Amino acid sequence: MSVSPPDAAAGPSRGRRAASPVRLLAGAVGTVLAASFVIFSSLSVAPGDPVSQILGQKATDAQRAAMRTQLGLDDPLLVRYWHWLTGVVHGDFGTSLTYRQSVSGLLGPRILTTLALVVMSAVIILLVGVALGAFGGTSQRWRPVVNGVVGFGVAIPGFVAASVLISIFAVKLGWFPTYGAGSGFVDRIWHLTLPAVALSLGWTAYVAQMTAAAVKEEASREHVMTATGRGLPRQLVFRRHIMRNASIPVLTASGLTVAGLVAGSVVIESAFAVDGIGSLLIKSVSNKDYSVVTAISLLIVIVFVLVTTVIDFAQAALDPRLRDGGKV
């Protein structure tokens, strides 16, 4: 969450080059594969015995041995990883030991819940964060106030925000339900409002921080003076020359945000008992249900990598200097 200063190192690598789409995609696939192997192999040494979980404590040794062979537990790690990977490519994430159900069937409806939560949060973050940041970046008078609010906002972890929101809006005022994800469209939005606010709070402040810094910096650029000196209307200067140029760093920050939301939903869903993939991940860790843990972890990594890759493409689309692979 910490805001890193722009890379000031002026070296031969200063000229940022846009990688070709093929290289970008190859890098993304490589990252996902590497992450999947790390996740798979580390969970394979995790404690817990799937055989006794399936057969119970009373099974005979022969039954156990047969089950081990059936599950392929005695194969070398790389063979098991290969079996799992080919399964994943065909949409088969294995079977949940706790729920006695295919992992993909388990994930399906929960992905929708988590998606709804993430989308609601993303909307809040982009609307409030960018507006607040643009305001703080332009208005000299209000900048200290916005900075204060934003500095406070980034310091509120989601699980603390959850407790505060529940105690005020659910318990004291009774405006929103405390727990659950609801059913049906309106009911679901009603149920997910507090979780979405809790999830978006810190990230809204973060995006506001980045936007304010970008707007302030872009507003001080010489070309903005050129535009003002030509007598262009103020709104046009703001829109075309300040916001448009600031949108590139803001986009980068927002992309990180969306990726962070997916990870943050793990905490928020648990706090509000929303039955999405985040709370399922925590439950599965407690239940030692590792096929589910592996699948959800992989899913989160994929979203992360996907978002990062999309940002790279979007940056190139917005910035002609990157499009040419030229120097910045």
Added chain:
Amino acid sequence: MSTLTARLSSRRTRTGSVDKVVLVFGTVCGFLILMAVFGPLLAPHPPSQTDILATSQGPSGQHLLGTDSLGRDILSRLLAGARLSFLGPGIIVVVSATAGTALAIAAAWHGGWLDRGLNRVLNVMFAVPGILVAVLAAAVFGAGFWAPVLALSLVYIPYVARVVRSAAVRERRMPYVEACELAGLSAWRICTRHILRNVFPIVMAQATIGFGSALMDFGATSFLGLGVQPPSAEWGLMVSDGRSELLDGALQQSLSAGALIVLTVVSFNIVGERLSSRIGASG
């Protein structure tokens, strides 16, 4: 840390006035650290002592912040909990800052394949969310204090390494480094005596800001039941413990622990950011 903030605030800014913000929040940080060190000694009651006759009580003379659902004194648990709440992020920050700085200086010194390789690894590590690694570590090593600490120590390395690397690269190109090389000083000596010394303020600033983030992430794992385990006291855990009481309108446990977390993060962030902007300003 407190000597650092004292030195910082005593140094005058260009306008000639003492930086009051650093003074105020640096003092808050100092008090919080004192609380982490001596908190358990100050607790009016044993923090884990349950009292089934006095559960979920409101504030009283006996229990200034009331009791939780097991009848434990909340104030005592807050004071005692400061220790684990700070120890976890403290270890995370020290380990990640040390490892990140060592890697960054090595990459900046050696350049070439080492630098490129480190860059690539860091980029992959950025692609993995910290909380996910902490959860996986809890799955592999079992829930407890050490699993999230180990995981987050690893996850925080790139955040330090990236910033320190660019500073170290800048330092590497300085003429005095070349002069040291020509004078026959060993690489180890130049890196530790000169480059490290010059990038050290940046490491401190990053570590101070990182402490706030680490406290939030570490608290989150305890909140999820994967970090510090009951009956130990820890702020994230207390926010979680207090949730069942929220529904009965007893807010003090969750909210007081939450407020302490926010206060800590705000204070460390502000001091860290002032530190880093001052370093930036003075070149």
Added chain:
Amino acid sequence: MTSDRLLSIEGLRVDLPSRSGSRERRTVIHDVTLSVDDGESVGLVGESGSGKSMTTKATMRLLPPGAKVSGGLTFRGESVLDYSRKELAAYRSRKVSMIYQDPRAHTNPLLTIGDFLVEGVVATGQMSRADALDQACALLVDVGVTDAERRMLQYPHQLSGGLLQRMMIVMALMPSPELILADEPTTALDVTVQSEVMAILAEQIRERSLGMLFITHDLDLAAAVTDTLAVMYAGVIVERGPSDEVYSKPRHPYTAALLKSRPSAVKVERLETIPGRPISAYEAGPGCVFAARCPFATEECREVRPALRQVGGRSVACHRAEDIASELFEGLSA
């Protein structure tokens, strides 16, 4: 008041806040008086930090927020400092255009050249986009750009500095202004293209008989392309008069010193340097701003600031202008 003048600056003084948040201000321009008539090119010459760029920014009312401006600044007799927002927009968009030193920094890297050129006139309702594009093409040909249509689709980073500065010239000419402010238009360019760009600019100004305020540190260049010269030091105009006369017969010790410190193209010799270092306006004492470095300075020079007065057909701010005239010419005729 010379109200019919195109641009008239009388006793302009500018103070900037020294740092955001603090109440202190520092003076960047003490006293600038100059004027530009229709079709006249005026050179404003001075070292960096003398306040010449601030003068153009004040003229465009582009000073940073918090700046305090006093004195007179009139355009065709109207006080620019009292313009309403609407009048100011009209003034900036139609009457005056500015060409900046660093064309790369002064163009938005995300917009195409075509968008950059037509943006001003289209946004302020002077032309339709199609007309503006046609005119931009025609102007590009005027400034010697052959493949105008291709250039308009390119982005600033794809153009060389010289070419980009020609785009700036076109941008400035688009609304058919009456006055051009050129702030060191060739300083940031490669030496090889400087004279070419300068020639193009001078030609366009002459053909359209526009007024121009030309800011430079290069006295030779200014003398070559302008009708009138104003020499500035530490936020004060120290000498002003017809270019060839100021250039050949300086009346102010600073102008003379500037002329003596130029390298000669035909002789290799040790240059005379001006003793001391150039000071900024806010460092100036109560007396003449140049007194500390002036070989002719007297007690009076250090105590009382000289006002501009008529000496030998021009304005000079020097108490001893008459006494030292012959000494100033010495060593110049060579």
